[in-house]
Amino acid sequence: MMTNYVFGVDVGGTTVKMGLFDADGNVIDKWEIPTRTEDGGKKILPDIAESIQAKMEEKKIAAEEVAGVGVGVPGPVDGNGIVHKAVNLGWGQFDLKKELTGLLHGMRVEGGNDANVAALGEMWKGGGQGYQNLVAVTLGTGVGGGIIINGEIMTGSTGAGGEIGHIHVEDHETESCGCGNFGCLEEYASATGITRLANRALQASDRDSVLRNGEVSAKTVFDAVKAGDELAIEVARKFGEYLGKGLGVIAGIINPEIFVIGGGVSKAGEVLFDYIKPPFEKTVFQGCKDTVFALATLGNDAGIYGAAKMVLD
Amino acid sequence: MMTNYVFGVDVGGTTVKMGLFDADGNVIDKWEIPTRTEDGGKKILPDIAESIQAKMEEKKIAAEEVAGVGVGVPGPVDGNGIVHKAVNLGWGQFDLKKELTGLLHGMRVEGGNDANVAALGEMWKGGGQGYQNLVAVTLGTGVGGGIIINGEIMTGSTGAGGEIGHIHVEDHETESCGCGNFGCLEEYASATGITRLANRALQASDRDSVLRNGEVSAKTVFDAVKAGDELAIEVARKFGEYLGKGLGVIAGIINPEIFVIGGGVSKAGEVLFDYIKPPFEKTVFQGCKDTVFALATLGNDAGIYGAAKMVLD
Numbered sequence: 001m002m003t004n005y006v007f008g009v010d011v012g013g014t015t016v017k018m019g020l021f022d023a024d025g026n027v028i029d030k031w032e033i034p035t036r037t038e039d040g041g042k043k044i045l046p047d048i049a050e051s052i053q054a055k056m057e058e059k060k061i062a063a064e065e066v067a068g069v070g071v072g073v074p075g076p077v078d079g080n081g082i083v084h085k086a087v088n089l090g091w092g093q094f095d096l097k098k099e100l101t102g103l104l105h106g107m108r109v110e111g112g113n114d115a116n117v118a119a120l121g122e123m124w125k126g127g128g129q130g131y132q133n134l135v136a137v138t139l140g141t142g143v144g145g146g147i148i149i150n151g152e153i154m155t156g157s158t159g160a161g162g163e164i165g166h167i168h169v170e171d172h173e174t175e176s177c178g179c180g181n182f183g184c185l186e187e188y189a190s191a192t193g194i195t196r197l198a199n200r201a202l203q204a205s206d207r208d209s210v211l212r213n214g215e216v217s218a219k220t221v222f223d224a225v226k227a228g229d230e231l232a233i234e235v236a237r238k239f240g241e242y243l244g245k246g247l248g249v250i251a252g253i254i255n256p257e258i259f260v261i262g263g264g265v266s267k268a269g270e271v272l273f274d275y276i277k278p279p280f281e282k283t284v285f286q287g288c289k290d291t292v293f294a295l296a297t298l299g300n301d302a303g304i305y306g307a308a309k310m311v312l313d
Numbered sequence: 314m315m316t317n318y319v320f321g322v323d324v325g326g327t328t329v330k331m332g333l334f335d336a337d338g339n340v341i342d343k344w345e346i347p348t349r350t351e352d353g354g355k356k357i358l359p360d361i362a363e364s365i366q367a368k369m370e371e372k373k374i375a376a377e378e379v380a381g382v383g384v385g386v387p388g389p390v391d392g393n394g395i396v397h398k399a400v401n402l403g404w405g406q407f408d409l410k411k412e413l414t415g416l417l418h419g420m421r422v423e424g425g426n427d428a429n430v431a432a433l434g435e436m437w438k439g440g441g442q443g444y445q446n447l448v449a450v451t452l453g454t455g456v457g458g459g460i461i462i463n464g465e466i467m468t469g470s471t472g473a474g475g476e477i478g479h480i481h482v483e484d485h486e487t488e489s490c491g492c493g494n495f496g497c498l499e500e501y502a503s504a505t506g507i508t509r510l511a512n513r514a515l516q517a518s519d520r521d522s523v524l525r526n527g528e529v530s531a532k533t534v535f536d537a538v539k540a541g542d543e544l545a546i547e548v549a550r551k552f553g554e555y556l557g558k559g560l561g562v563i564a565g566i567i568n569p570e571i572f573v574i575g576g577g578v579s580k581a582g583e584v585l586f587d588y589i590k591p592p593f594e595k596t597v598f599q600g601c602k603d604t605v606f607a608l609a610t611l612g613n614d615a616g617i618y619g620a621a622k623m624v625l626d
Contacts, residue, residue: 076600079463132470133469133470145566147566149462149467150392154462154567155568156446156567156568156569157445157446157568157569157570158568158600158601159568160565160568160598160600160601161566161567161568162566162568163565163566163568163598163600163601164565164566166565166598166599167561167562167565167566167598168558168561168562168565168596168597171558179598179599180599181595181596181597181598181599183596245481245484248480248481249480249481249562249566250566252473252476252477252479252480252481253458253460253474253475253476253477253480253562253563253566253567254467254469254474254566254567255468255469255470255471255472255473255474255475255476256469256470257470282494283481283494283496284481284494285473285476285479285480285492285494285497286479286492286493286494287389287471287473287476288471288473288476
């Protein structure tokens with residue numbers, strides 16, 4: 001029996017993104033359902049199962065034609081598909097694969113951490129196509145990461161592999177990161193971090209800057225950089241120093257072929273690399289100097305692509 | 314046909330360590346031959362092949378009884394057994410597996426970087442027994458590293474995986490590392506680095522210290538630490554801060570179960586952990602705080618064990 005279809009599911013805190021793909025990774029359909037986090041998130045998996053079954057009915061797809069369902073979860077998931085915790089969903093520890101398989105009458109299920117799964121998606125159909133050793137860096141509200149080695153997600157021993165947002169990059173930080181530590185990469189390289197760096201720079205001097213005339217955000221900072229605003233350029237330099245040095249450390253440890261940079265901040269485009277690459281090249285182990293930098297291309301769809309790919313591997 | 318034997322070979326700059334093991338990893342014999350680095354190291358592989366064949370004759374072992382030969386090399390070796398460079402041996406890029414297999418009449422050969430291979434050895438029969446996700450840290454003249462994920466060596470895309478001695482940990486270093494960069498972990502956590510930190514501390518003040526009365530080395534520093542010497546304790550604290558923070562970053566990226574600390578510096582024993590763990594715990598991603606620390610137990614034999622294990626995997 002041919003398996004012609006695969007479902008990719010990306011569970012977020014407010015919506016569950018879902019995709020139906022053919023085995024070559026072409027999207028057949030794409031939709032969302034709300035994430036019902038009440039009651040410890042008990043309804044989330046039944047909602048997903050119901051939506052998948054409704055879609056199969058709608059498209060007249062038999063169970064035998066479906067290779068399976070891949071699911072990305074916002075929290076640590078180990079190599080056996082055990083979710084250890086997903087605070088935003090209300091989930092504690094449980095066997096995701098087993099529960100969802102049960103709800104889907106034995107259909108194959110694979111689970112992974114959402115950042116890792118998105119990394120797999122970018123490798124398969126996004127900015128990392130053609131590579132097998134990849135580090136995906138998501139610069140959003142926080143900084144997330146996913147590491148792919150020889151084509152496979154590096155889960156880590158407790159599902160915390162690739163948690164690069166919380167590597168220590170600054171000894172003298174006085175404000176704490178959301179994680180409780182001080183000086184995490186996320187405090188400088190996330191959208192929130194860039195805003196914080198900009199506000200600090202604005203307060204530290206009364207120099208002129210377009211950033212004084214409106215909202216300060218990662219977007220307005222990089223718009224100002226492109227317009228030649230000196231204070232914004234100084235902020236971008238700080239951002240780039242932390243991120244460039246952090247990625248240099250990651251390269252020396254992992255020795256990937258490519259970094260794929262995604263998330264909201266990456267909408268600034270190639271200009272990011274002007275600030276990331278010089279500190280990267282200055283500090284990275286010489287044997288890793290040629291690591292490629294690319295932008296992610298799948299945006300919010302990286303998760304459903306990667307989730308589908310998990311099942312096909 | 315049963316394969317009862319396996320050879321493990323660890324090629325160093327002055328001697329080649331060799332071991333004959335049974336399939337359970339028991340040492341049957343252990344010996345060394347000189348490393349002849351002249352002529353671009355052309356004689357090294359023929360010398361190894363000859364020594365293996367002589368040993369087989371001596372022990373009356375038939376070729377069919379040998380599972381193969383594993384070789385650790387001091388330089389990057391990729392997943393296909395291609396040596397990219399081994400400066401200390403005079404070697405450039407060549408196909409180690411193919412050449413040595415040819416010299417051994419078709420016997421199976423596996424090759425790997427010596428630090429990675431030693432990590433595998435410590436997992437198999439040393440300080441990391443029972444674990445499958447391990448980072449071995451070798452604190453010797455330099456700082457080396459080997460990363461094992463799900464029981465397998467993480468080679469990296471160009472064989473530079475686990476080169477943790479050259480991760481950047483200090484922005485304000487004025488003396489360059491052997492690699493040409495400034496502020497590499499190796500400049501503070503190697504035997505040479507500890508000596509340098511101690512000499513700096515001795516020069517920075519005229520405080521009393523037993524280190525003023527003789528040779529300054531990693532050994533004398535940690536002997537002085539054990540004797541309560543305050544200046545030596547300050548040096549150990551600096552060492553521990555760099556190494557603890559560095560290992561914290563590695564833990565956040567790799568999420569291993571255990572760090573296995575070896576090399577000459579590790580002879581100081583468990584006292585090292587008193588200085589490494591506090592900065593580690595302070596800065597590491599919270600989900601990785603429980604990473605285990607252990608001492609390596611195989612010493613210079615880790616390489617031959619790991620080399621043998623490569624063949625058995």
